[in-house]
Amino acid sequence: MADARFAVVRLGSLGDIVHTFPAVAALRDSFPHSDIVWLTHPRWVELVESSALATEIWPVDSRDLGSVREVVGKLRARPWDAAIDYQGLWKAALLPFFGRVRRRIGFSAATVREYGVPILYTDRVDAKADHVAEQNGELSLRAGAKGGIAAFRLRVNEPDLARVQGELKRQGVRRYVVLSPGGGWRSKCWPAERFGALCERISSEMGITCIVNYGPGESQLADSVRAQCESRKSIAFDGDLGSLMALLRNGECFVGGDTGPLHLAVALGTPAVALFGPTDPRRNGPFPPGDIVLRSADATTTYSRSNETDRSLLALSVEAVFDAVKARLGARV
Secondary structure, eight states: OTTOEEEEEOOOOHHHHHTTHHHHHHHHHHSTTSEEEEEEOGGGHHHHHHHTOOSEEEEOOTTOHHHHHHHHHHHHTSOOSEEEESSOSHHHHHHHHHTTOSOEEEEOTTTOSSTTGGGGOSEEEOOOOSSHHHHHHHHHHHTTOSSSOOOOOOOOOHHHHHHHHHHHHHTTOSSEEEEEOOOSOGGGSOOHHHHHHHHHHHHHHHOOEEEEEOOTTOHHHHHHHHHTOTTOOEEEEOOOHHHHHHHHHTOSEEEEESSHHHHHHHHTTOOEEEEESSSOHHHHSOSSSOSEEEEOTTOOOOOOOOSSOOHHHHTSOHHHHHHHHHHHHGGGO
16 A cells, blocks of 8 residues: 555644644554645644645635535545544534545544534444544554554744744743643633732742733733733733744743643643643643643543633642642753
């Protein structure tokens, strides 16, 4: 199968794509001369490109009928050895189905989140692994990969590195820790006031600047964190993906919950302190393991998407997180 051709489907999102890289890396290692065409949302093309794992990247917006028709047409125009759907949602599984790819590999009903999706697959895999990255690897194994997961490396664009480093230098920042208080569901986010207190401890006791990363609609959250930092040694950051990668690559440590920026930081090799509550770090934690994961012994895995901070996260004190940051920095403190 030296000239095999695979269609890989993982449309989004940030953390999920990062957790798909090890499985696709195993596919690439097993079939170094084969075509791997990755279907993803236009927003994440740059991220997939940074992995250098795909031969081609086809952007597709599942909410745009014209975009879907174009990709389905391109799928029909080529012969494929298999399509591998690492997402397990209708919007992803329908693409190779309508694209008439004969062999379609995906998860069984025991793993997928949306009911009925496995009916679209010819090969249904009962995932046995705990972590989602290793579950993805089980799909790669079904496709013929020699191993389920493999190492990968993300490339950061030099212009992004130069721009971010230049801006930090202009603001007099030499060492910094990235704090990421947001991340979609409020139930899995540590409180802003505690991030602010942590920011104060890091800046005043360690002399390290805190950069508060935030996404769309989270500017008030970032302001709340910075308002709690009395030393005011903090900077708000809301850059694009390339700038975020450049920022994370040179950060001394990252602190945040189960969100895309956490998993991106880990993939870039940045030391991390991960704060977990209603989501299970055995399934969704930093991968590969090695970073510090804090989770209350009383935490219950619910994946509840509420607007209130999960009670288990309130059990994580500022002192405990600060100690974890110091431990992660080690001799650099």
